[in-house]
Amino acid sequence: MIEKKMIEALINFYNHSFTIIDKDEKLIYWSDRASEIFNLKHEDVIGKDIKEVFSEDQLLILESLRENKSFEKKRHKATPDIYVDIKAEPITVDGEVLGAVVSEVDVTSQIKKEKEMEALKSKVDILSDNVKHLNNDNHFKNIIYKSSIMENLKNQIEKAAHTDANILITGETGVGKELFAQAIHKTSGLRGDLIPLNCGAIPNELFESELFGYDRGAFTGANKEGNKGKIELAEDGTLFLDEIGEMPLDMQVKFLRILQERKYFKLGGKKEMTTNFRLVSATNKKITELLSSENFRSDLLYRINVINIHIPPLRERPDDIESLFYYYLFQLSDKYNTDLMYADQELLRQIREYEWPGNARELINVVERLVIFSNGSTLDNDIFHQYLQEVGQSHNIPAYSVPAGDIELKEYVDRLEADYIRQVIENNDHNIEKSAAVLGISRPTLYSKIKKFKL
Known part of the structure; x- marks a missing residue:
């Protein structure tokens, strides 16, 4: 005993x-x-x-x-x-x-400590990335990157900015074309201002007055003193025409003359004006698309595309995704006065592997949602999963990764099998007969697996 x-x-x-x-x-x-x-x-x-x-x-x-x-x-x-x-x-x-x-x-406490160290490393990464960009060249402070692709692009911009050649920035929606236009202007050292005009946001009937300005009495309802157009405001500076592919066809002829002769008339004006500005344009369309379009003059395209700066989408520079994620996380945590939350490795993996069709604009919106709705010290992965379902992209993210710790093959295969069965059942609205047919197994076998994996 x-x-x-x-x-x-x-x-x-x-x-x-x-x-x-x-x-x-x-x-x-x-x-x-x-x-x-x-x-x-x-x-x-x-x-x-x-x-x-x-x-x-x-x-x-x-x-x-x-x-x-x-x-x-x-x-x-x-x-x-x-x-x-x-x-x-x-x-x-x-x-x-x-x-x-x-x-x-x-070994729970050991794993907890490792996760705490991982969280600390994550925060150090955020801070180091932000310090790097705070100490960056002022002209490129708002352009967050880590990839060699973007470093090469920065060098290209620095060379182009010190010339007076017209520049066309191309890239998908959301890559930050205006930020690059600002960097070009700041690097150029021009004493005038950067004057932006979104060609897709101006009604056709107002486009000429917006671009050229107008004299007093030019039309009913016009300002009695007249109005300066974007060209005049951009004197000795940079005129940035965003979405230039949307410029009305009749305006393209007039604008081409300005680029060739540097002279124009205000709307309703009788005095010919001279101008001196640096032109930077941007479009989310491919150059080949503009060349084949009946709505854009090829001679204007050749004139504005002396230098092409192409900004690659995020999916082609995955090294930048994490840097941007950390940068936005830091900025938005400060905006909402919340503690800096930890992103675990699984969330970071899925963020890197998502293709981001909306590029940086989409990424910042997702990070903002994560910051607003996550609780505790960790960002909630389910919030990102919910977003992927909303945009119909959940199937594009690989669901599995190599586990961080040691794990037997049988257990890992069981996890994969359980996740796949769960996904098939959900995709078939929990119809067992349909799900079994998709899986290629009998209904009793599927019921057995549901019980086994506690689905």
């Missing part, structure tokens, strides 16, 4: 869980720590078939008993809150297997 008590005291002295089964797979020993981890009392488990207590596919101790072999599993998720390292050994006497024992070492 004393020996038994001493053994139990020794077992419970360490913060390890121990479970023993006999050759009939019945539980004959259940340590105090096992009771704490699984919230099951001794009287609830002793004498029972272990398969009645736990799902068979989760029991390493059974494999050890049946195969007479030792098994180990690292960082097994025993409960939603507890991770353990498992070791199972058969119990043999004179070559006969009489049972098996499994020990479980709680």
